[in-house]
Ligand SMILES: Nc1ncnc2c1ncn2[C@@H]1O[C@H](COP(=O)(O)OP(=O)(O)OP(=O)(O)O)[C@@H](O)[C@H]1O
């Protein structure tokens with residue numbers, strides 16, 4: 464039996480900017496299962512990042528609820544929410560956000576030092592194919608390698624979920640594919656639940672399910688019967 468890990472119920476988010484209000488998310492109801500690889504597609508401004516940020520406890524909905532293992536995030540105080548983010552969620556962004564004056568290893572250690580149940584830093588760097596580059600600084604690494612350090616950093620604190628907002632957005636196709644392969648491998652071998660936002664519809668074919676957002680709404684959810692290997696993505 465598949466277990467629900469995250470549920471959203473009728474999520475909406477309205478941003479007020481002076482006279483104008485923007486409905487970034489409308490009535491988004493969704494269940495995410497343990498160990499799933501979910502790809503989120505949709506045009507620019509359709510609410511993808513808003514949804515991910517609310518799931519990750521970085522933003523709060525205007526209406527509606529998010530549950531993680533049955534715990535409603537809205538019931539947590541600031542400390543509870545911080546703990547939720549720290550223990551359960553690994554974020555990966557388009558622009559790596561590595562500290563330039565720390566090596567790859569130190570960038571990852573920064574996070575494991577704060578974690579209650581971290582993985583071994585060198586083992587995780589090995590998993591993303593960067594064991595030999597552990598002592599290199601970000602400026603000595605390619606974009607794809609830097610993004611793999613960012614993946615290692617998110618994974619090393621051993622969260623249940625990886626939330627990736629356009630992780631290949633700044634990478635060329637070949638490099639992007641390597642990053643996706645790493646994400647898929649972490650999903651498969653460590654059983655982490657992975658949500659990936661992308662503009663690239665071809666990436667969807669490697670997912671278990673694909674969510675389409677349109678104008679703040681979940682327009683459709685598609686199950687992929689036979690997800691393809693990231694190597695076979697045609698960009
Ligand atoms: N902090 C904010 N203040 C005001 N409006 C916002 C804010 N964040 C997002 N929005 C608006 O909400 C809508 C959804 O934004 P969101 O960032 O979720 O879209 P997206 O699907 O991630 O787009 P993109 O593909 O360009 O990253 C957009 O119209 C955006 O301008």
Ligand SMILES: [Mg+2]
Nearest residue numbers: 511512513628
């Ligand atoms: Mg976005």
